[in-house]
Amino acid sequence: MTTSTNSEAGNKLICTVDVVLLSLSEGQLRVLLLKREREPFAGAWALPGGYVHIGEDQGCEDAAQRVLRQKAGLESPYLEQLASFSGPARDPRGWSVSVAYFALVPHPEEALPGQQWLPVDRLPQLPFDHGSIVATAVERVRSKSQYSSLPVHLCPEPFTISQLHAVYETLLGEPINTVSFRRKLDELAILEPVVGEKRTEGAHRPAQLYRVRAEFRQRLRLVGRGLNR
Amino acid sequence: MTTSTNSEAGNKLICTVDVVLLSLSEGQLRVLLLKREREPFAGAWALPGGYVHIGEDQGCEDAAQRVLRQKAGLESPYLEQLASFSGPARDPRGWSVSVAYFALVPHPEEALPGQQWLPVDRLPQLPFDHGSIVATAVERVRSKSQYSSLPVHLCPEPFTISQLHAVYETLLGEPINTVSFRRKLDELAILEPVVGEKRTEGAHRPAQLYRVRAEFRQRLRLVGRGLNR
DNA sequence: ACAATAGTGTCTGTCAGACAATATACA
DNA sequence: TGTATATTGTCTGACAGACACTATTGT
Numbered sequence: 001m002t003t004s005t006n007s008e009a010g011n012k013l014i015c016t017v018d019v020v021l022l023s024l025s026e027g028q029l030r031v032l033l034l035k036r037e038r039e040p041f042a043g044a045w046a047l048p049g050g051y052v053h054i055g056e057d058q059g060c061e062d063a064a065q066r067v068l069r070q071k072a073g074l075e076s077p078y079l080e081q082l083a084s085f086s087g088p089a090r091d092p093r094g095w096s097v098s099v100a101y102f103a104l105v106p107h108p109e110e111a112l113p114g115q116q117w118l119p120v121d122r123l124p125q126l127p128f129d130h131g132s133i134v135a136t137a138v139e140r141v142r143s144k145s146q147y148s149s150l151p152v153h154l155c156p157e158p159f160t161i162s163q164l165h166a167v168y169e170t171l172l173g174e175p176i177n178t179v180s181f182r183r184k185l186d187e188l189a190i191l192e193p194v195v196g197e198k199r200t201e202g203a204h205r206p207a208q209l210y211r212v213r214a215e216f217r218q219r220l221r222l223v224g225r226g227l228n229r
Numbered sequence: 230m231t232t233s234t235n236s237e238a239g240n241k242l243i244c245t246v247d248v249v250l251l252s253l254s255e256g257q258l259r260v261l262l263l264k265r266e267r268e269p270f271a272g273a274w275a276l277p278g279g280y281v282h283i284g285e286d287q288g289c290e291d292a293a294q295r296v297l298r299q300k301a302g303l304e305s306p307y308l309e310q311l312a313s314f315s316g317p318a319r320d321p322r323g324w325s326v327s328v329a330y331f332a333l334v335p336h337p338e339e340a341l342p343g344q345q346w347l348p349v350d351r352l353p354q355l356p357f358d359h360g361s362i363v364a365t366a367v368e369r370v371r372s373k374s375q376y377s378s379l380p381v382h383l384c385p386e387p388f389t390i391s392q393l394h395a396v397y398e399t400l401l402g403e404p405i406n407t408v409s410f411r412r413k414l415d416e417l418a419i420l421e422p423v424v425g426e427k428r429t430e431g432a433h434r435p436a437q438l439y440r441v442r443a444e445f446r447q448r449l450r451l452v453g454r455g456l457n458r
Numbered sequence: 459a460c461a462a463t464a465g466t467g468t469c470t471g472t473c474a475g476a477c478a479a480t481a482t483a484c485a
Numbered sequence: 486t487g488t489a490t491a492t493t494g495t496c497t498g499a500c501a502g503a504c505a506c507t508a509t510t511g512t
Contacts, residue, residue: 013244013283015326052315054242054324059316084313084328086281087288095283097244097326099313162464177502182465203511204463225454225500391491406475411492413474432484433490454473459512466507474499481492 014096017063018049018130020082020137021072023117024154025107027170029141030117031134033126034071037114040092041127045116047134048072049098060099068103072115077103078153078218082137090129098128102137106156145171149190149221152212158194160207161185184223190216243325246292247278247359249311249366250301252346253383254336256399258370259346260363262355263300269321270356274345276363277301278327289328297332301344306332307382307447311366319358327357331366335385374400378419378450381441387423389436390414413452419445 021032033045048071050063057063061081068074079101086097111117118124120138123131144150151167165181185191191210199206250261262274277300279292286292290310297303308330315326340346347353349367352360373379380396394410414420420439428435 013242013281015242015244052242052324052326054317060313060326081312083310084289086328088283095281097281097289097328099315099326160464178464179466179503180501183501199510200463202462203509204461205465205509207464389491407491408476408493409474426483428483429490431489432482433488434482434492436491461512462510464508464510466505468503468505470501470503472499472501474497476497477495479492479494481490483489483491485487 012094014091014094015052016049016091016096016098017052017060017067018047018085018098018100018128018133019064019067019079020047020100020102020134021068021074021077021105022102022120022137022141022154023105023107024167024170025117027166028119028121029138029171030107031120031123031137032072032111033116033118035114035116036127044127045118045124046127047130052099061101064099064101064103073112074103074105077105078150079103082133082140085129085133098133100133100137102141104141104150104153106154142171142173144220147223147225149188149212149216149223152190152216157211158196158198158209159211160198160209162207164210188221188223189213190221241323243320243323244281245278245320245325245327246281246289246296247276247314247327247329247357247362248293248296248308249276249329249331249363250297250303250306251331251333251349251366251370251383252336253396253399254346256395257348257350258367258400259336260349260352260366261301261340262345262347264343264345265356273356274347274353275356276359281328290330293328293330293332302341303332303334306334307379308332311362311369314358314362327362329362329366331370333370333379333382335383371400371402373449376452376454378417378441378445378452381419381445386440387425387427387438388440389427389438391436393439417450417452418442419450 023030032048034048036042036044036046048067050067052060052063057066064079082100082102084097084099088095090096120134123134125131141150145168151171152164154167155164161182165176165178169176190213192213194209194211196209197206198209252259261277263277265271265273265275277296279296281289281292286295293308311329311331313326313328317324319325349363352363354360370379374397380400381393383396384393390411394405394407398405419442421442423438423440425438426435427438
């Protein structure tokens with residue numbers, strides 16, 4: 001067994017980024033998977049990802065934004081570093097480090113060819129360790145939803161309080177008191193009302209529309225004592 | 230400008246780990262710095278860190294444990310992944326990714342030669358981006374202290390509730406209600422009393438000694454609604 | 459008018475913080 | 486006995502959850 005030295009040829013280390021792009025549709029949290037065009041795992045559905053381009057990227061977050069732009073056509077969704085995954089076996093090409101990010105977007109109209117939005121609770125086996133990466137991201141998002149404004153990034157603007165309420169309930173998997181929810185949103189002061197109103201299907205009072213205030217478009221807001229659940 | 234390709238020679242990517250080892254002494258949160266023996270920044274005080282050894286390490290966490298063992302002589306403190314730091318400029322040797330970890334230990338008797346424990350609030354300029362890494366770690370630890378059992382790893386066992394209380398107050402920087410604190414510890418059920426008792430300096434009732442229950446030596450315990458402050 | 463959802467006002471139980479009482483050591 | 490800190494018991498204010506009431510639309 002060779003005593004490993006710093007970073008010599010022959011035993012190259014691979015460095016990639018992977019992005020867990022999440023969205024909400026049909027009452028389910030879904031993740032974007034792409035059909036891989038190259039080996040390894042060509043033809044399999046996997047997370048969007050790619051090599052860090054050291055001539056081009058100013059950091060791994062840059063690389064993640066580039067991957068999102070090039071492979072999912074997205075410009076600047078809410079993006080946050082998740083964790084790094086590493087080891088000799090996770091990628092058949094060799095010892096690898098993947099810096100994983102997660103991003104949240106309102107659900108797009110339709111998936112492009114080679115794209116698929118699958119419910120995170122019913123995923124097939126994924127290549128590499130993408131299964132664990134998705135699981136980690138989902139856990140993080142559900143956890144942060146308990147005490148932050150993170151989920152607003154899943155709502156297409158403008159949205160009603162009821163819509164946002166439903167989003168939180170889906171993520172947390174249990175009912176949230178509507179009165180408390182409104183109170184919290186008030187305290188947080190991340191939303192601003194939009195002039196127009198909105199009417200739902202049926203015959204009832206229309207709901208005020210809101211959008212996220214610019215200051216919180218990229219930054220989160222943490223709540224003092226959670227949503228209290 | 231070259232269109233960057235995957236990971237060809239000439240433009241090698243560097244992959245390292247860095248560890249923010251934290252401890253509490255004289256009422257201050259302190260970080261371990263080591264005098265660098267090699268370039269770059271030979272002679273400067275910096276975080277313990279090193280290359281990932283792909284022939285030896287089973288992952289970056291392994292590498293971090295190895296660094297702690299070899300450079301600080303520690304066996305298995307509480308260790309958690311912090312974040313990854315990357316970019317073309319953070320390391321003069323080239324485009325680099327560092328997977329950073331933080332670890333908590335009771336303050337050791339004395340620093341070995343070439344080691345130094347400096348207060349995190351009064352650090353000099355550090356090489357690389359070690360200043361940001363430490364800042365991120367401190368923020369994470371302070372934040373987690375609000376709602377988890379993380380700080381127990383800073384107390385030399387066995388310890389009294391009063392000691393632990395002081396640790397929390399130091400980390401959070403404000404007084405914590407003693408009654409609430411005891412109640413929370415009770416709920417958490419992470420501590421178990423040790424047979425012997427302890428007497429402090431003066432003349433007063435001795436305090437019960439506790440240690441962390443084995444189940445929580447490596448895992449954290451989260452509190453429902455924080456320590457409520 | 460009726461149905462249905464949006465939004466608000468008010469009461470109640472729970473829990474963190476304050477305060478006070480008790481416990482137990484050494485001097 | 487006196488002093489100092491540990492530990493426990495009890496009261497109180499703040500706030501989340503429940504409930505009920507008002508608002509506003511289409512049918």
